[in-house]
Amino acid sequence: xxxxxxxxxxxxxxxxxxxxxxxxxxxxxxxxxxxxxxxxxxxxxxxxxxxxxxxxxxxxxxxxxxxxxxxxxxxxxxxxxxxxxxxxxxxxxxxxxxxxxxxxxxxxxxxxxxxxx
Amino acid sequence: xxxxxxxxxxxxxxxxxxxxxxxxxxxxxxxxxxxxxxxxxxxxxxxxxxxxxxxxxxxxxxxxxxxxxxxxxxxxxxxxxxxxxxxxxxxxxxxxxxxxxxxxxxxxxxxxxxxxxxxxxxxxxxxxxxxxxx
Numbered sequence: 001x002x003x004x005x006x007x008x009x010x011x012x013x014x015x016x017x018x019x020x021x022x023x024x025x026x027x028x029x030x031x032x033x034x035x036x037x038x039x040x041x042x043x044x045x046x047x048x049x050x051x052x053x054x055x056x057x058x059x060x061x062x063x064x065x066x067x068x069x070x071x072x073x074x075x076x077x078x079x080x081x082x083x084x085x086x087x088x089x090x091x092x093x094x095x096x097x098x099x100x101x102x103x104x105x106x107x108x109x110x111x112x113x114x115x116x117x
Numbered sequence: 118x119x120x121x122x123x124x125x126x127x128x129x130x131x132x133x134x135x136x137x138x139x140x141x142x143x144x145x146x147x148x149x150x151x152x153x154x155x156x157x158x159x160x161x162x163x164x165x166x167x168x169x170x171x172x173x174x175x176x177x178x179x180x181x182x183x184x185x186x187x188x189x190x191x192x193x194x195x196x197x198x199x200x201x202x203x204x205x206x207x208x209x210x211x212x213x214x215x216x217x218x219x220x221x222x223x224x225x226x227x228x229x230x231x232x233x234x235x236x237x238x239x240x241x242x243x244x245x246x247x248x249x250x251x
Contacts, residue, residue: 061137
């Protein structure tokens with residue numbers, strides 16, 4: 001997916017954007033070559049820019065589908081779809097802040113959180 | 118900390134969008150997070166079994182994202198001591214407790230080893246005995 005041509009550049013799917021962003025974060029962490037690291041940063045930047053198209057400031061939620069030219073379109077069922085359960089915002093947080101989590105701050109659920117690392 | 122992007126707008130909408138998703142998607146009657154919905158409350162095009170069911174992975178992702186947000190706002194509280202950040206920080210803590218209580222109560226099979234049920238119905242009763250391993 002990374003570095004390849006996109007199949008459709010008219011519609012952006014949030015799942016694709018977030019998966020690319022998540023992969024770029026992971027690859028960045030494991031990459032030794034500085035030039036390749038820069039490439040992953042650019043991918044994160046591109047994902048961040050595209051993801052902003054998905055954000056509805058009115059509803060304060062990320063929509064699943066966005067038009068790359070004009071952004072959100074609430075006139076169609078596809079355009080109105082949102083998945084509140086798939087909190088892919090985690091990749092935004094990872095990309096914009098940190099990939100490290102201090103599990104100690106929430107001891108009650110430590111065992112569950114630990115499985116995500 | 119590993120900084121990747123110095124994008125304050127992204128951070129802002131990530132925090133705001135996470136709270137928005139939790140407030141919009143959490144079922145305050147039965148618990149759990151609705152998998153998908155129409156933002157204008159019109160009928161869903163996708164009427165598959167997953168649409169209104171409560172699935173394990175939205176709950177686990179919600180936990181993960183909320184922990185990140187909790188950490189982020191916790192740092193911000195320590196650094197800036199601003200009232201509105203304290204409010205958001207507290208909100209994420211409350212969501213963490215609520216999400217975990219629901220998982221512990223509805224998703225975890227406490228009798229048979231503690232694995233999670235993968236699929237619950239809309240009312241959070243068990244839909245399938247299929248387990249996921251966390």
